[in-house]
Amino acid sequence: MSNLFDLLVAGLATGAIYALVAVGFTLLWQTSQTINFAQGEFVMLPAFLMLAAMHVGAPFWLAIILGILLSMILLGLAFKMLLVDPMMRHGVLPLAIATMALAIGIKEAVKQFFSAEASPFPSIVPTGDITVLGHVVSLQSIGVLVVAILAVFGLTTLLNRTSLGHQMQAAAQNPTVARIIGVPVERMILLTFLINAFLVALASLLITPIYLAKFSSGEVLGQAAFIAAIVGGFNQVRGAIAGGLLIGVLDNLAAAYISTQYRAAVPMIFLIAVILFRPQGLLGRAEERTV
C-alpha cells in the first residue's frame, strides 16, 4: 500500500509538470492553430539560459528572473513574430514542420554552445524527506506539485475570472466576432505566447533539478505533454491539466506494475484508444464541423 501511495505522489508531481507544459500547448493551439513540436525543447532551453546566467556570475534568484525574461522574449515574442506570424496564413502543416526544424535547431544550439553532457541544476525546493500520513515523501515532489498547482490555479483564475481572461477566451473561440466586439485579438494572441513561454520556463525550473539539464531532455517531455493535451482535450485548459496528471500517474504506475521496458507504451496505447473512441479528449468539447 505504501508503495502505491509513493507512486501516486511521484506521479502527480511529474504529472503536474506535464500539465504546465500541456496547458501552454493547448493555449497556442486555441488562439493561433499552432502545433508546437518544439514544446519539449522550449522546456529544455530556459534551464540552460539560467545556467548560462549563473556562469557569468549571477546569483540563483537573478538567474531565474533573467531566464524567465529571456524565455519570454525568445520563446514567446521572437517565436511568434519570426516563425508563427509569417506562416500562419499557410495552414497548420507547414508551421508544424517549421517547429520540428526549430526543435532540431534549439537542441543543436544547446549542444554546441553549452555542452553535450548533462549538467546538475540547483533546486528551488529544499531537498530532503518529510513524513506525511506515515509515509516518507520527498520534499521535492511536494514542492513541484505545490508550485505547479499554484501556477495552474493562477492561470485558470486569470482566464475565467478576469476581463482580460474573458477577452483571451473570446479571441480564441471566435476571432472574427471578438474583433467586432472590440477585443484586441492580436494582443491577446501575443499574450498567450508570452504565457506559454512563462509556463515552460517554470516547468524547466521545476523539472531540471530532478532530471538534470541535458540538450536531449526535451524529446520525452514534449511527447508527454502532447499526449496529455490530446488525452485531456485539445480545446480545454482543464482537459490539459487532467491529462497531464493522468499521464504522470499512469506512467509511474505502468513502470511499477506492468513492465519497465514497455512503460512508455502504456500512455501511447491509452492515447490511441482515446483518439479512436473519444477524439475530442476526455474533457474536451467536440469541435463543430462546418462544411
Add this chain to the structure above:
Amino acid sequence: MSGFAKPLKIALGLIVIAGLIAIPMNFNRYGLFILSQWAVMTIAAMGLNLTLGYAGQVSLAQGAFVGIGAYASAIMTTHGWPLPAAIVVAIVLAFAVGWVLGYPALRVQHHYLAFVTLAFSTLAFLVFRNESWLTGGIYGISNIPRPHFFGIATTKPLPFYYVCLGSLAIVSLAIWWLIRSPWGRAFMALRENPLRAQSLGIDTRRYTLMAFAIGSALGGVAGALYAPLTQYIDPVPFNLSLSLDLLMMVIVGGAGFYFGPFLGAMIAVLLPEWLRFTEGYYLMLYAIAVMGLLVWSPTGILGILDRYVAERRTKAASALRAVAKSRLETAQ
C-alpha cells in the same frame, strides 16, 4: 514553346540519369554510401509523398515502416534467404500494417491522425528495442549480407549503389504510373475535397486505406534496402526522428510534386555533408535553412519553381494578349 519543352525535359532527365550512373564510379566508399542513402531515403519519402502529398493524410510513422522493412530484411537475409524474397516480405508486412494503421485515418483527420501515427512510431521503436529474441534488442543485428545478382556479388560499395539506384528507378516508374492511373486521380480527389470525392462515387474508405498501405509498403522497401546498405541495424535509427525527417523531406522538397521527394531527400542527406566543414554547426544551419525556406515558400522548393513558371506563363499570356489587341487596333 511546348513543342520544345518535352524533348528538353527528356534530355535533361537522361543527362541526370547518366550522371547518377557514371559520376559515382570515381567516388570513394563514403561518397557512395551517402548517395546510396539518398536513393533509399528517396524511396521512403516517395511513399510518404503518396500518403501526404497526394492523398492528404498526415503520417508520422514512415520511419517505423522503414524499421519494419529493415528488420524483416535483416532477419531473413542473416538466415540465408535471398534479398528479393526479403523485399517481398517487407512489402507485404509494411502494406498490411499500413492498412491497419489506415483505419484510424478513417475516423480522425489532420493533427489527430498525426498523433496516432506518432504514437505508433514510438510503439514500433519499443518493440524493436525490447523483443530481443527477434530483433537483437539494443545490440541489433550485425553482419547483414549484401546480395548476389546473377552470380555478381554486390558486396562492394559501387555495385550495391547500383542496386539502390535500380530499385529507386523501379519505384519511380511505378509511382509515375500510379499517380496517372485512376488510382492517383482518386487520391488527389480525396485530398482536395473528401466530400466531393465521395459524391463522385469514389470509395473514400478503400482509397484512404490504400494510400496509407501503399505509402507504408514503400517505406518497407526502403528499409529492406537500408539493412544491407549499413550491414548493421539497431533500433536507434528508426525512432521518431526518422519519421520527422522523412516528413520534412517531403514538405521541403514540395509535397504533392512528383520530384519533391528526390529534392527533399537530397537536401536532408547531402546538405549536412556539404555543411560538415562547419563542424558542430551543420544541423543548426540545416534547421535554420529549413525554417527560412518554409517561411519563404511553405509549398517547398518545387513550390517556388511552380510559382515562377506560373508567373512567366501569365506574363507571356498577357504579352500575347497585348500584341493581339494592338493588331486588332491597327487593323481597324
